[in-house]
Amino acid sequence: MGRKVILATCSLNQWALDFDGNLERILRSIAIAKSQGAKYRLGPELEICGYGCADHFYESDTLLHCFQVLRKLLESPVTQDIICDVGMPIMHHNVRYNCRVIFLNGKILLIRPKMLLDTVPFGDCVLSTKDTCIGSEMCAELWNPRSPHVDMGLDGVEIFTNSSASYHELRKADHRVNLVKSATTKSGGIYMFANQKGCDGDRLYYDGCATVAINGDIVAQGRQFSLDDVEVVTAILDLEDVRSYKGEHCHPHVEYEHKPCHRVKVDFSLSDCEDVYLPTHQPIEWQFHTPEEEIRYECCVLYMLPIINSSYFCLPAGFLLPLSGGVDSSSTACIVYSMCVLVCQAVRDGNTQVLEDVQRVVNDVSYTPRDPRELCRRIFTTCYMASENSSEGTRNRAKDLASQIGSSHMNLNIDMAVKGMLGIFSMVTGKCPQFRANGGSTRENLALQNVQARIRMILAYLFAQLSQWAEGKPGGLLVLGSANVDESLTGYFTKYDCSSADINPIGGISKTDLKSFLQYCVEQFQLTALKSIMAAPPTAELEPLMDGQVSQTDESDMGMTYSELSVIGRLRKISKCGPYSMFCKLIHTWREALSPLQVAAKVKHFFQMYSVNRHKMTTVTPSYHAESYGPDDNRFDLRPFLYNTRWSWQFRAIDNQVGIRQST
Numbered sequence: 001m002g003r004k005v006i007l008a009t010c011s012l013n014q015w016a017l018d019f020d021g022n023l024e025r026i027l028r029s030i031a032i033a034k035s036q037g038a039k040y041r042l043g044p045e046l047e048i049c050g051y052g053c054a055d056h057f058y059e060s061d062t063l064l065h066c067f068q069v070l071r072k073l074l075e076s077p078v079t080q081d082i083i084c085d086v087g088m089p090i091m092h093h094n095v096r097y098n099c100r101v102i103f104l105n106g107k108i109l110l111i112r113p114k115m116l117l118d119t120v121p122f123g124d125c126v127l128s129t130k131d132t133c134i135g136s137e138m139c140a141e142l143w144n145p146r147s148p149h150v151d152m153g154l155d156g157v158e159i160f161t162n163s164s165a166s167y168h169e170l171r172k173a174d175h176r177v178n179l180v181k182s183a184t185t186k187s188g189g190i191y192m193f194a195n196q197k198g199c200d201g202d203r204l205y206y207d208g209c210a211t212v213a214i215n216g217d218i219v220a221q222g223r224q225f226s227l228d229d230v231e232v233v234t235a236i237l238d239l240e241d242v243r244s245y246k247g248e249h250c251h252p253h254v255e256y257e258h259k260p261c262h263r264v265k266v267d268f269s270l271s272d273c274e275d276v277y278l279p280t281h282q283p284i285e286w287q288f289h290t291p292e293e294e295i296r297y298e299c300c301v302l303y304m305l306p307i308i309n310s311s312y313f314c315l316p317a318g319f320l321l322p323l324s325g326g327v328d329s330s331s332t333a334c335i336v337y338s339m340c341v342l343v344c345q346a347v348r349d350g351n352t353q354v355l356e357d358v359q360r361v362v363n364d365v366s367y368t369p370r371d372p373r374e375l376c377r378r379i380f381t382t383c384y385m386a387s388e389n390s391s392e393g394t395r396n397r398a399k400d401l402a403s404q405i406g407s408s409h410m411n412l413n414i415d416m417a418v419k420g421m422l423g424i425f426s427m428v429t430g431k432c433p434q435f436r437a438n439g440g441s442t443r444e445n446l447a448l449q450n451v452q453a454r455i456r457m458i459l460a461y462l463f464a465q466l467s468q469w470a471e472g473k474p475g476g477l478l479v480l481g482s483a484n485v486d487e488s489l490t491g492y493f494t495k496y497d498c499s500s501a502d503i504n505p506i507g508g509i510s511k512t513d514l515k516s517f518l519q520y521c522v523e524q525f526q527l528t529a530l531k532s533i534m535a536a537p538p539t540a541e542l543e544p545l546m547d548g549q550v551s552q553t554d555e556s557d558m559g560m561t562y563s564e565l566s567v568i569g570r571l572r573k574i575s576k577c578g579p580y581s582m583f584c585k586l587i588h589t590w591r592e593a594l595s596p597l598q599v600a601a602k603v604k605h606f607f608q609m610y611s612v613n614r615h616k617m618t619t620v621t622p623s624y625h626a627e628s629y630g631p632d633d634n635r636f637d638l639r640p641f642l643y644n645t646r647w648s649w650q651f652r653a654i655d656n657q658v659g660i661r662q663s664t
Helices: 019-035 051-058 060-075 148-154 173-185 239-249 291-309 327-348 352-362 372-379 392-405 415-429 442-470 485-490 511-525 529-535 554-558 562-573 579-589 596-618 648-663
Strands: 004-012 040-042 083-092 095-104 107-113 125-128 133-138 159-164 190-198 211-214 217-221 230-238 262-265 316-322 380-386 408-413 476-479
Touching (some): 004 019, 019 230, 040 159, 040 190, 051 060, 060 083, 060 095, 095 133, 107 125, 148 159, 159 173, 217 230, 230 239, 291 511, 316 352, 316 442, 327 380, 327 511, 327 529, 372 380, 392 408, 392 529, 485 562, 511 529, 562 579, 596 648
Parallel strands (some): 004 040, 004 190, 040 083, 125 262, 133 159, 316 476, 380 408
Antiparallel strands (some): 004 230, 095 107, 211 217
């Protein structure tokens, strides 16, 4: 036996129920690990069936096919002479468990269930090889206050593995890295972290970051965002460094209470007696992306490309976006352009899979993308849908941005369709609704705005389905939406308008972050057209112009600024504040700008908007989860969609506090 071990962890782009593809990627990762000299290969959580199976986990077919894949792995020559750690669901005593299956040379050594979910009578064990001891924990167990690695470390385990399906949120990566580092800082050891990558057919994006750490230091880092389906990270580490660290930090005269680990002995060694000249990996500084870079990389490449590849209707030939000339739709456009930039770079780097995907989308096997603008022209159509309420400013801003990114741009006018719809209504009712500016009521004003917004959605889908046909080309286009997370929170959008699409790349991102992202695009891609877009006040342009100028702004309509809304959103979701608790916090946060009476008015106004419009979240276009305060009711914000919108008890509690304050 020697003292140095070569360990491999990986990030795989697994898909729910894609057993053929998942098997191929698992075998490929094992082959890469072996080629780099590794004796232990760790994969992500539930990698055989894919993490996002949801209710498919209850189907017997899922379990059957997982075992069939496991058999293929056990019989494959690729898996010989390396300990393989794979994830799959297993039924034990008629209960399904999320498990790790660890095997060597065709023999299963250990089946270890996820302990955080259940206390179970099987599998809570560690592997004892000839030269070291290896313990497993899974995903959220790392985040638990009493993580399994604590007891395992105190009982002499030297290598900890974590097979995860940890999803991305903006600004989350540093928290995960700190947990990995802290796992071995106190009592020493080696920590291997494997993660899913890609979207796995759901609203989540799993962002890789396979990691190896030793004694509190990161020594190997995988990429957070990558176009590669398989990424393997290996590290050469000295077990004696672990033992020396433990000898200094785990003092024998201190009595630690811990649960002893049952050991499964394995006649196998991770080290080699001839490893003296192997250089060990040294500590590195983790390179974190800025939030703007995270938006660019996650949205444009690693979420949207799989959507193209797995479309539910005819072969997609790209995207269509209603481009209004505002911050939101411009952000979506810049995300697509960013995708084109990275695709061209991947092709230059020799990524044949990306090249094949692009050739399939453009229906040209001889095509090689080299210029992002030229690729953008082939796969991206933007459309400015003007009405009599549209200004020249937004029209020109949309046109200028489309020109700079290279999209195929159309200008069309929707007034004929709007008048046709209103003509049908007037013919049936004998009434002709008017805008508020022309003496109409609030109901008339809102209805006239909604007609415009919904016609734009209908036209977007019409052109998405038939514009390729009109040019004699095959396929259709996916419609992209552009409603930000703050607008979803208040319901400041028309149900079934242009926020309705096949996918909304920015639906989980705040307005504040989107503006920062556009500034990043100005500097990174020299998209100077974005400067005037960022400088213009956000507006839906659904009400009549006044002297040719915009008379309606989003923040005026909402009754609060986007920055105020971002603060309120975090208090509602992250801090779990109802109306009264939110008021109690905001009177201090906003004390320099607003009186308690003004704070009370804003809190009440927000909760009334939120509760009146919450039903819109049941039909909102799918978007990837990027903000911890997002209102997506599919998984992260499970609340009613029908409320008593008066909030009488809660608002009375606020009024009582305001009254007390004023009386003093």
